Amino acid sequence: MPARTVYVDLDGTLINSDLLLESLFRLLAKNILYLFMIPVWLARGKANLKHQIAARVELRTDLLPYNQQLLKHLEEQRAAGRRLVLISASHQSLVDQVAQHLKLFDMALGSSPSENLKGRVKLQKIREISGAEDFDYAGNERSDLPIWQQAQTAIVVSGNPGLSSAASRAAQRITVFDPEIRLGPAMLRALRVHQWAKNLLLFLPLLLSHQLANTQLVLMSLAGFLSFSCCASSVYLLNDLLDLEHDRQHATKRTRPFAAGDLPLQLGLIATPSLLILAFLISVLLPWEFSLVLLGYYLLTLLYSFYLKAFAIIDVLLLACLYTIRIIAGAAAISTIPTFWLLAFSMFLFMSLAIVKRVTELENLRSRNQQQAHGRGYYASDLVPMTMLGSASGFMAVLVFALYINAEETRVLYGTPEILWFICPLLLYLISRVWLLTNRGQLHEDPVVFFTTDRNSQVVALLCGILVWAATGSWR
Template identity: 45%
Template sequence: MTQGRDVALVVDLDGTLVHTDLLIESAFVLARERPHNLLRLPGWLRRGKARLKDEIAARAELDVAHLPYNRELLDFLTQEKRLGRRIVLATAANHRYAHQVAHHLELFDDVLASDAHTNLSGEDKLAAVRELLDDAPFDYAADHDDDRAIWAAARETILVGATASTDRWATSETRVARRIEREPGGARTWIKAMRLYQWSKNVLIFVPLLASHDLLDGRTLVAAVLAFIAYGALASSVYLLNDLVDLADDRRHPNKRHRPFASGTLPVAHGVAAIPILLLIAAVIAVFLPPLFGAVLATYYVVTLAYSMGLKRVALIDVLTLAILYTLRLIAGGAATGIPLSFWLLALSMSLFLSLAMAKRCAELTLVQSGQTSGGGRGYAAFDIDALKSLGTAAGYASVVVLALYINSPDITENYRHPVFIWLLCPVVLYWISRIWLKTMRGEMTDDPIVFAARDTGSRICIAVGAAIVVAAAL
């Protein structure tokens, strides 16, 4: 009778040993590192899926050391290895990645994987396993319905994060020896992935409405709300795309490694499917708003894509782009409601958000200096932090100067009954900018100053005082 330790244990890779899909990950690495090669994907695919995987793997390097491995399965494999069991990695992933994973883990005696000619899945994988083992019995650990033929031929089945339907089939058709569950990503996980809290930044869309004192106008208010939702859906699609492009960087970051896709809580394939759905929602809403809003929305998307794909790694251009993206929210609000924007508002926005973008980079460089992260491919060195602090505080104080000049302009007397009160905004904004930078220089700033301000008590007080000043000036 064959003992368990004398039976080879065959293990799948994608979705089983790792909580991700290496083909999708490598495609996004290619998009980031060599975007011009994306035009060649259809041609590679026409020559077969195996050729597609091989061409991508030849050009896209994966950081296998930081992949989201299934820790429970790894513990089980380690235990079986100590008992002297033969363990085989059999995967449809490209052989380059499979051998890199095997070398990193040092658990596998043999590796079976796809090459340029054969996509090793289903019956092809089963044939390769039988040939390797000379038709000897084996156990098989996997997660997907594509593995049914191999499970059916195995002595025992190990289900790893299998769906309910797959579990029912395996229970009735095979001998299930072990189940390793995977906690599904629910609504809260999707909320985190879509960064719904970041929708708070889109309140800038309402600024033109507030500045014109038309907040109670039903038509413009509805238009602003629709614009807010459209911008939120578009921004969430970009956040998902950005997370998929930055998987390797995020996994090396002390905080970002917990993001749903980086940690493997959400399958990367689900993120790929969600992106076009969110884009469609934004596009449908834009149809009901003025064409100029649609143009601004499209511009925001193009600039954001450019930022995600490369501009965020170019020093100074990255922070200028962030300032432009925030200012585009103001322009979108004006386009959706038909309210013209003043030069002063746009100038104030650029200066203020340039300052906050530099505070964001300083917070990241603080982590670099402390050794908590390598910098994530940004275009800065750790010693650039002093220059950024100088530039960032200068931009912040420049925004206060712009505000003071605006207060002295004819626009103020036209919109406020007591314009002298508006002068009180200057010390409030000056204090708030100084507070932001004091927190940054102390190393207390998070990687997003806007989110920090929304949660910071001192910032909330400044916002409340500023709102009271504006109301008092208008009455």
């Protein structure tokens, strides 16, 4: 009597991802205008949608987040003489690519332009192949229940106890592979909550206008902070979804939740627009100028994500602008106008910090003996000139601050502006130190986040705050 055939689903089972969404995001990253074609293709059925998308994209199946626990089990089954069939609702061309990469399956079946191989349609296909013979089936969702009802063994790849219980009632035997994914911590990592520290820049106009005692303005700044944080997290999620393939080839980004398969892509598809809507709902509580700045920030970020981040120098200039826009938004939230000095200082400072990120990436590139950054316009040979540009920009920010001390408007806000001169060496120390650590290869994170978590930087920030307070003359 021949051994039972094992039929294996692909999306969410063999891989911790969904090939339809993977290929859709890949298509949109290629050209966002394809977004308007999706409803047209879908109107002729989901099978046609899969066919149209698959015909326009190429996926690196070797980079997909495979379920290693299930793969090991399948290899053991094959070694025991079991026949393995990969059967999926994904398009046939994609299923074939996965099968060719793994070299594990005897047959690979997927959806065609006219047939969506899912649920009872998949069961019918299995019966066409196996006839009345017993079989095992590996799946991960409730649409697989009709197949498990006729399977000898239900192989459930899910941490959902309700699904496992339903499968145990349907099949004669059950084997469970729990991915043990903790959605909460993974979602927090995807939202980049630690990056919200950048949005503390929205409080800078409030701080510099010396109105911290005004409760209403503090609450307005807080609302602006929450709005920008939701918007930023929406952008982070969108970037992660569009850059899945690039992230999986990156030394550190490959551990991001979506790239690593720790979060279902469907969750990202829902959370991305939801966070953006929430951001603009919060912005309604603030002056209309804030909503306008928020919209400009979002559009500029999209422009960066889809196009401009591939261009050397332009990308860091744009990043510096995005930081500065946060300050402009903070001013709009409390109906003030940021000064020329503040905007000039922030542009030079954040240009320097943006270049720090690129230099760190180039250091990693050189350590791996690679010549060009993937998806970027930089080469390993750009390390020295980028370091020079970044250092110069940082010191220019200190020069702008020094000129501000002697400006006429400074004497309106500060009773003893001369005290502000002591801030200059502190700023020089901060900028020099971050560049020293960068060139030593000791800075492995976003420099803005580094400043908010580094003990030395915190001490310097406290000293600067004390000096600003002293310069106001409030202590007299």
